[in-house]
Structures are given as structure tokens and as C-alpha cells.
Amino acid sequence: MKNIPGDLKFLSSHEWARVESDGTITIGISDHAQDLLGDIVFVELPEVGQTLDAETDAAIVESVKAASDVYSPLSGEVMEVNSLLEDQPEIINSSPYEDGWFYKLTPSDLSELDNLLSPEDYSDVCED
């Protein structure tokens, strides 16, 4: 497995969350997830202003083969979505941790971060 950036926290269902310096949270899917999915051809993102609950449906990602739900690692209000993904969803394959982010939210309960997996623990999940 490729190196996972150390500042990320994960759900076992392969979503990552990063706390930015302004306190917002950026969310995407892992390198392992994009590899399992294969060529990504469509993403349905949440609406800006939408309120999401942790570990519930936030987005849909579709590869040629199948559609998968993306769960929100944290609760909060969506501030911004990555509109680049609308025309170039393949960015998720090439840059899952940087350019291929899904959305940013203002968290409503930062203590939820404690429920997420560290990069090491997430790696173990992927190898099981």
C-alpha cells in the first residue's frame, strides 16, 4: 500500500477526514478504495449547506463496474464541494488524498474524531 499521509483519520469504510488549519474538515476516499473501485466515472456530491450526520450517506462514487456509497466521517454542515470532480472524476484515481477530495464541512462535534482510525489502524483494516 502507498504511504498514507499522517494527518488523515479514517472510517473502516475507506473515507478519510483531514482537519484543516481553519478548523474545517476535508473529506475524501482512500487510495485503497479508489484501487478497489477501478476507473471512477461519476460522483454525486452533497449540496453546499446540507447537514450530514457521521457515518451516514454523504456522496455516491461510481466506477465503470459499480456504484458505492460514501459515508461522512464526521457530522457537520457542507461548506464546499470539489466541483472539479464533476467533469474529471478520474482525479480521485490519480490523487485520492489531494486533488480528489470530495467536500469540506464545518464539524458540529469534533469529539467524533476520536471514533476514527489512525493511518496505521486503517492500513490494518485494509490488509484483513
Add this chain to the structure above:
Amino acid sequence: MNKTALNKSHIELGAKMVNFSNWEMPISYTSLIEEHNAVRNTSGIFDVSHMSIFDFDGGNQIAFFEKIFANDIKKISRVNKAIYGVLLNEEGGILDDLIIYHANDKFRLVSNCSTRDQNRQWYEKHAVEFGVKVIERSDMGILAIQGPEAMSKILAIKEIHAEANNLQSFGCMFDDDRLYAKTGYTGEDGLELIVPNMAINDLWDQALEVGCVPIGLGARDTLRLEAGLNLYGNDMTINNHPYESNLGWTIDMSDESRQFIGKDALLSIDQSKSQKIVGIILRDRGILRSGYEITHEQGKGEVLSGSFSPTLQSSIGLARVDQGYQENGKVFIRNKALNIEFVSPRFIRKVKMQP
């Protein structure tokens, strides 16, 4: 799990392996889209050895096929050719679709993987009265080499008989126990090579050496979908008859004296009321998937196969719909009604369907 003779080669090439009807098969080697495009633009090679292969010995084989096969075997019984068609049960339900090859006075049959046991029992049951022996060739495998450059690549493989170059569409020839046939499941030029497992690794390696790109079952599915070719189990099952499966053209009743299994049931079907399989293109953002509901001005239907078309760069599908559709309809994806266009299933020719 069953493995083909090429299993080790797939793993060495770094293929993602999946369980396909209890066979460990490569779904893709690199990227499904790159593999798909290689077949459309150059040439690709597929290991499809999971398909079931049957030979026949003795007895009246023509009479046997006349009874169990809804297309008429007499179309090929005097020529070296292949014929596509379906096996029906007495109710006219499709048991399987298959290709029968005829060359050098021998018949060889290739049908699906998941129906292997059902078909073997069906053939054996009906072969008895014609004195025909059914021989499953589990000692054989199938390579498909497909694409605009496929024929030139095939001829660069030194073991392949040069006469293979003269094969016309659906033509076939035996070279000893190897069968070379101009058939495929991609809509492209090329051959399928039905050969002993002992020879298959060498042929595979040579094909890769001359530049054929290894292609997994993932791209095989998008290629066949763009070509408008049905997938048994997805687009038709035992609960469908041929007329609602775009396969009316494979039902040959021109010889009125021929009684094939399922014929009486088909004769009682009012084709003017049957649903039809139609091609659909999604005109909004999204991806069509099997099971999505469809509506049009005069009826409804359901998506059977759906995916992203790398060639058309949009989502396409096959759907079974009520008759009376015009050009446009709606598909329901996650409770949203999106616009679809009804077209000929042969997407890569983009022929408009007559209303």
C-alpha cells in the same frame, strides 16, 4: 475455486482476480478503460476458458441440434461456419445462448460458464434418442483476440495456420484439435481460438509478445454492451422468451416440419405485445445500472445492463421496455427522474431505432 490454465500468467501480470461463477478470473490488469480502448483501437487478448466447451461423437448430430437448438443447424451443416442461437425449454424460456461451430464434419459448442451443469444434463438427456455422445472438453480453453489489429497480430503468431487469415465473419476451421473461429463478444474483428489447455500458455505468451494487450472480464462487459450483445443471466434468463430478448432473429421456423423444443410455446406468443430490449443512452449526469426503472409515454421497463461507455463517454444500457416507446424516456436513479434516449442496442454503430 476453478482456475484456467492461464491462472498463473494472470497473477504474474498483476491482474485483479475475482470469483466469476466459481472460477477465479481476471477482472482487469491495469485499468478497465485502458483495456477497453486497446480493443477498440489496437488489439486485446482475453482468457475466456471459463466458458463451457462440448464436442459430440456419433449418431445423428444434425437431428439432435435440430431438436434442441432454436436456430436451424442446417444453415451451417454443409459449410465451415458458426451459428449463434438459444436453447429453450418447453415453455419457450431461454436456458442459455450459445455458439455451435461446424468444420471438417465436426460440431463444437460453446455455452456459458454458469449454465455448464444444466446444459450438460440437457444435452445428455436429449442426445440419447439420436445416438449422440456428449463430450465435455474440460481439457480445452478459449483465447479471444479482438480489435482492428487483431488479425495481423494473430498471423504474427507462428503456430497459427495462415489459412486463418481467410476466415470470413462466423467462419471457422479446425487445425488438428484446435478450432479457429471468426467470432467474438466485442463488436471488433478477430478470432476465438478454442484449443487444448496444453497449448494455451504458449499461444498466450506469443500473443503478448506480438503486442496483444491482456484484457479482463471488466472490459469484456463494456465492450459487449457497446456492441449490443446480450449477457445471459443479466439481459435474459429462463423467465424470458427470445422475442422479448432481441433474439427473435435467432428463431428459425422456415422449415415447418422441424419440431424444436419450445417451438409450440413460441407460436402462442403475441409478438406485437411482447416487451423489447432497446438500447438507452443517459442524457443527464449519472450511470445506468441493472434494475433501475424506466418510463416512456406508453409504458415502462427496466434497465438490464448498464455501465459507462468508454467509447461514447456517456452512460449506456440495455433495457427491456413495453412497446410504444418513441425517442425519449425517463430513468429513475435514486428517486430522481433523469432523461434517456432510446437507440439501437448497437451503440458503436449509433444506428437510430425506427419508432
